[in-house]
Amino acid sequence: MSKVKTKRHSISLDMTAMCDMAFLLLTFFILTAKMKVPEPAQFDVPSSISTDKYEEKNLIRISISGDDRIFLTVPDQTLRREMIDAYANTFKVNLTNEQKMAFELTETFGMQKSDLISYLAQSAEVRKKFPQSGIPADSTNNELEQWIATATGVRPELTIAIKGDKDANYSKFGEVIATLKKRRIYAFSLVTSLEAKPANL
Amino acid sequence: MAEINTGDGGGKGGKKRSKKVSTKVDMTPMVDLAFLLITFFMLATTLTKQQKFDFGVPPDIKDPKELPELKASNAITVILGKDNLVYWYVMNQDGSTDFHETDFSDDGIRATLLERKKAVGENLNVIIKPMKDSKYKNLIDIIDELAILGIGKKAMVEATPDDVKLVQAENASVN
Numbered sequence: 001m002s003k004v005k006t007k008r009h010s011i012s013l014d015m016t017a018m019c020d021m022a023f024l025l026l027t028f029f030i031l032t033a034k035m036k037v038p039e040p041a042q043f044d045v046p047s048s049i050s051t052d053k054y055e056e057k058n059l060i061r062i063s064i065s066g067d068d069r070i071f072l073t074v075p076d077q078t079l080r081r082e083m084i085d086a087y088a089n090t091f092k093v094n095l096t097n098e099q100k101m102a103f104e105l106t107e108t109f110g111m112q113k114s115d116l117i118s119y120l121a122q123s124a125e126v127r128k129k130f131p132q133s134g135i136p137a138d139s140t141n142n143e144l145e146q147w148i149a150t151a152t153g154v155r156p157e158l159t160i161a162i163k164g165d166k167d168a169n170y171s172k173f174g175e176v177i178a179t180l181k182k183r184r185i186y187a188f189s190l191v192t193s194l195e196a197k198p199a200n201l
Numbered sequence: 202m203a204e205i206n207t208g209d210g211g212g213k214g215g216k217k218r219s220k221k222v223s224t225k226v227d228m229t230p231m232v233d234l235a236f237l238l239i240t241f242f243m244l245a246t247t248l249t250k251q252q253k254f255d256f257g258v259p260p261d262i263k264d265p266k267e268l269p270e271l272k273a274s275n276a277i278t279v280i281l282g283k284d285n286l287v288y289w290y291v292m293n294q295d296g297s298t299d300f301h302e303t304d305f306s307d308d309g310i311r312a313t314l315l316e317r318k319k320a321v322g323e324n325l326n327v328i329i330k331p332m333k334d335s336k337y338k339n340l341i342d343i344i345d346e347l348a349i350l351g352i353g354k355k356a357m358v359e360a361t362p363d364d365v366k367l368v369q370a371e372n373a374s375v376n
Contacts, residue, residue, distance in 0.1 A: 012227075015227075015228035015229060015231075015232050016228060018228075018232050019228045019231055019232050019235065022232055022235035022236055022239060023235050025239050026235050026238050026239050026242065029239060029242035029243055029246065030242055032246065033242050033245060033246045034246070045251065046337070046338040046341040046342065047341075047345075048252065048254060048341055048344070048345040048348070049345055049348055049349055050252050050253065050254035050345075050348065051252060052252055052253050052254055052255070053252065053253075054251040054252055054253035064337065161253060164337040164338075164341075165337065166336065166337070166338040167336060167337075167338070168336065168337040168338075169333075169334070169335075169336060169337065170281070170331040170332070170333065170334075170335040170336060170337055170339070170340060171333045171334075172337075173331075173337050173340065174331070174333075174359060177258055180258075181258065181260065181261060184260075186257055186258050186259065186260055187255065187256070187257045188255070188256060188257075189253040189254060189255050189256065190253060190254055190255075190256050190341065190344075191251050191252070191253050192251070192252050192253065192254060192341060192345075193251060193252065194252050195345075197349060198307070198349060
């Protein structure tokens with residue numbers, strides 16, 4: 001008796017549909033992903049149990065790095081343009097249109113006024129490596145206040161977030177708070193990373 | 202299927218048919234790659250989200266008469282010192298204070314605050330006094346402790362020279 005031959009089925013599937021779907025999703029995620037802009041300093045933020053989402057809408061952010069330098073981040077490009085125009089007007093700084101364009105492309109900066117002017121005159125490559133010593137916010141030379149005044153002057157409904165590194169000293173944070181108080185800003189948000197709420201309570 | 206059949210129905214000496222090449226491509230590696238990238242972009246977009254919490258500071262009050270009245274026994278003062286140390290005291294009825302040193306562990310400041318919350322109830326006021334040499338993280342930690350314990354009444358004031366003296370005295374007595 002001859003053996004009954006089982007008919008061999010091909011196991012190759014038609015992957016076209018799956019591939020289509022995968023690439024559709026891929027395209028979606030690539031388009032929605034926001035490119036992370038390189039920041040002049042790293043910020044390792046402390047954790048808290050707060051679950052409020054931090055969104056960069058209508059907001060400027062004051063960051064304090066671990067070595068106590070103060071940076072200002074303006075995520076909105078049109079606001080940056082309005083700010084530099086207003087700043088140049090108020091503080092009588094002569095800036096060319098190229099320099100203003102350069103400021104428009106600078107999301108985060110942390111340097112005093114004189115450094116900023118020479119920074120804006122550099123090419124994009126040099127700007128990336130430009131040493132940033134932080135915005136002065138002490139009582140003798142409070143440039144941070146000037147920037148906040150400029151920003152809130154241009155857009156009064158602006159909110160302010162503070163993002164501090166774990167290792168930042170409280171004294172620097174105190175300077176920032178004192179500056180905000182001077183501008184009559186008493187409410188702001190602090191940026192944190194998520195931490196699980198302890199269960200044994 | 203859709204080819205145009207030319208010729209005379211397979212007669213001898215007909216035209217040579219071009220060999221049909223299968224157009225099927227093995228898509229498996231392509232799908233693998235696509236899913237790998239999808240995973241990457243999904244994780245990269247959702248995991249970088251940060252949280253925030255809203256924080257307020259009271260305006261500076263020049264006139265002491267405008268200061269809100271506070272029952273001393275309802276208040277606990279927490280001083281943030283250097284090296285992640287926390288000091289706390291409660292003012293007693295007779296004006297004396299017990300000064301304690303603790304840390305940010307579960308049995309440290311959290312246990313203290315929990316105990317005070319049980320003793321005083323909803324009226325507990327926490328006065329946070331960060332010293333100049335404390336870290337920003339300490340401040341976030343203590344505010345977070347209050348959020349965990351559900352203590353809504355808090356105030357942040359800078360440490361006074363008296364507080365600094367108390368902390369120094371405490372450190373001297375330990376050493």
